[in-house]
Amino acid sequence: MELKHILEKQSAESFKKYIPTLSIDCAIFSFNENSLHVLTVKMKDQNSWGLPGGYVKKEENVDDAAVRILKDRTGTENIYLQQFYTFGNLKRSESAFEEHDDSIWNKQRFVSIGYYALAEHSHVKLVIDEYSTAVEWHSIDNLPPFMMDHRSILDKALLTLREQLNNHPIGYNLLSEKFTMPELQKLYEAILGKKLNRGNFYRKILRYDILTKLDESRKGGAHKAPDLYSFDLEKYNSALKEGLKGSW
Amino acid sequence: MELKHILEKQSAESFKKYIPTLSIDCAIFSFNENSLHVLTVKMKDQNSWGLPGGYVKKEENVDDAAVRILKDRTGTENIYLQQFYTFGNLKRSESAFEEHDDSIWNKQRFVSIGYYALAEHSHVKLVIDEYSTAVEWHSIDNLPPFMMDHRSILDKALLTLREQLNNHPIGYNLLSEKFTMPELQKLYEAILGKKLNRGNFYRKILRYDILTKLDESRKGGAHKAPDLYSFDLEKYNSALKEGLKGSW
Numbered sequence: 119m120e121l122k123h124i125l126e127k128q129s130a131e132s133f134k135k136y137i138p139t140l141s142i143d144c145a146i147f148s149f150n151e152n153s154l155h156v157l158t159v160k161m162k163d164q165n166s167w168g169l170p171g172g173y174v175k176k177e178e179n180v181d182d183a184a185v186r187i188l189k190d191r192t193g194t195e196n197i198y199l200q201q202f203y204t205f206g207n208l209k210r211s212e213s214a215f216e217e218h219d220d221s222i223w224n225k226q227r228f229v230s231i232g233y234y235a236l237a238e239h240s241h242v243k244l245v246i247d248e249y250s251t252a253v254e255w256h257s258i259d260n261l262p263p264f265m266m267d268h269r270s271i272l273d274k275a276l277l278t279l280r281e282q283l284n285n286h287p288i289g290y291n292l293l294s295e296k297f298t299m300p301e302l303q304k305l306y307e308a309i310l311g312k313k314l315n316r317g318n319f320y321r322k323i324l325r326y327d328i329l330t331k332l333d334e335s336r337k338g339g340a341h342k343a344p345d346l347y348s349f350d351l352e353k354y355n356s357a358l359k360e361g362l363k364g365s366w
Numbered sequence: 367m368e369l370k371h372i373l374e375k376q377s378a379e380s381f382k383k384y385i386p387t388l389s390i391d392c393a394i395f396s397f398n399e400n401s402l403h404v405l406t407v408k409m410k411d412q413n414s415w416g417l418p419g420g421y422v423k424k425e426e427n428v429d430d431a432a433v434r435i436l437k438d439r440t441g442t443e444n445i446y447l448q449q450f451y452t453f454g455n456l457k458r459s460e461s462a463f464e465e466h467d468d469s470i471w472n473k474q475r476f477v478s479i480g481y482y483a484l485a486e487h488s489h490v491k492l493v494i495d496e497y498s499t500a501v502e503w504h505s506i507d508n509l510p511p512f513m514m515d516h517r518s519i520l521d522k523a524l525l526t527l528r529e530q531l532n533n534h535p536i537g538y539n540l541l542s543e544k545f546t547m548p549e550l551q552k553l554y555e556a557i558l559g560k561k562l563n564r565g566n567f568y569r570k571i572l573r574y575d576i577l578t579k580l581d582e583s584r585k586g587g588a589h590k591a592p593d594l595y596s597f598d599l600e601k602y603n604s605a606l607k608e609g610l611k612g613s614w
Contacts, residue, residue, distance in 0.1 A: 137387050138387050139386050180454020204479050227385060229385075229388055
């Protein structure tokens with residue numbers, strides 16, 4: 119069905135079902151092929167991409183709404199989810215619905231609460247709903263044009279990841295249970311947006327004493343199989359609580 | 367006038383003037399007599415205290431609304447102001463208006479965007495409006511009971527100050543232009559919620575090279591007049607951008 123008809127059909131129900139003025143947008147990150155990715159949705163009739171989002175039901179806590187929206191989009195529930203900023207400029211979202219009637223739900227003023235989520239890439243099942251034509255991961259090194267203010271929302275989410283890297287379990291939630299040191303370094307580089315010296319990175323991360331070196335190595339590939347590590351959760355969490363000391 | 371009558375009188379106008387569902391609450395901090403203080407308001411008919419707050423006008427950016435609310439309450443505009451979290455649980459605010467009619471503006475469901483502000487104590491002019499009977503600074507070491515979920519909002523604001531201490535100009539905005547080293551240490555202790563070793567603190571803060579030692583000392587008092595310092599803003603800001611290295 120065309121977007122116009124879907125929006126008009128759903129409008130009355132949305133007014134009944136959701137609290138006004140508030141939406142939620144999610145920056146869902148994963149780490150794949152040594153690059154940080156973000157989940158993007160293409161809405162019918164739109165040339166640009168958006169972050170997956172939704173609204174808050176009248177009898178629902180805002181945080182619960184974020185969990186529900188994330189589940190609808192990714193098929194998974196146990197994902198690390200953090201609210202990071204609320205976006206409240208005038209005209210931030212209405213532009214995407216210019217051709218539609220002013221009275222429809224989607225064209226009202228919405229202030230959007232941003233959540234970021236950290237997912238293990240392979241666990242996410244992409245779900246296309248009736249409003250969208252595509253759901254895709256995009257590497258943050260190669261982003262498409264975004265609709266509304268979604269690019270600013272994404273940039274703020276990335277900035278938040280960077281600021282919280284020493285206090286929140288970001289590495290743990292983006293990597294597989296077992297990972298190599300080069301993978302961990304690439305993840306830190308992607309979040310910090312800069313190259314790190316290999317020797318310094320290894321020394322610092324080992325000095326924190328938050329990793330367990332496993333008795334196995336990554337099979338396959340032409341080179342010497344690299345050692346595998348996992349986080350020592352107890353030490354990791356207690357180190358994060360104090361804050362990992364020092365900048366990268 | 368009694369609160370009941372004021373709320374009923376204002377209700378229709380509020381529905382017209384403000385966007386629904388959204389409120390703003392401000393945790394306004396200052397540093398006075400070696401203790402961190404927060405500004406609190408006592409509403410008519412309430413036994414407990416609240417953080418100053420307000421609503422967002424229909425043609426107003428959310429951040430601009432926060433500036434306006436802050437100005438109404440403190441008489442000043444140039445205050446460091448940061449959004450920190452949005453509070454969206456069901457029934458978080460309605461409880462304060464139990465005796466009032468369900469239809470009045472204030473008893474609707476509100477999701478509240480929290481801002482923290484850092485003010486220089488002596489610059490703030492306390493403003494009592496028609497809803498309140500008192501506006502007072504309270505030391506965070508000696509807090510009164512709070513209404514609604516305002517104690518959680520305050521606690522989250524304090525946690526944010528702690529997390530941002532190495533990245534945001536928190537010291538600069540809470541202290542007078544000139545301050546002594548013991549004052550700076552007391553401020554850090556208040557935000558971190560723990561005593562710091564004097565020698566270690568001095569060494570660390572001086573190593574950052576963000577302070578200028580002034581050619582004057584604090585007059586008065588029985589002891590040797592302590593040296594005065596100010597922030598070297600250029601060095602301070604560039605150090606914050608990188609993040610002050612190391613925990614306290």
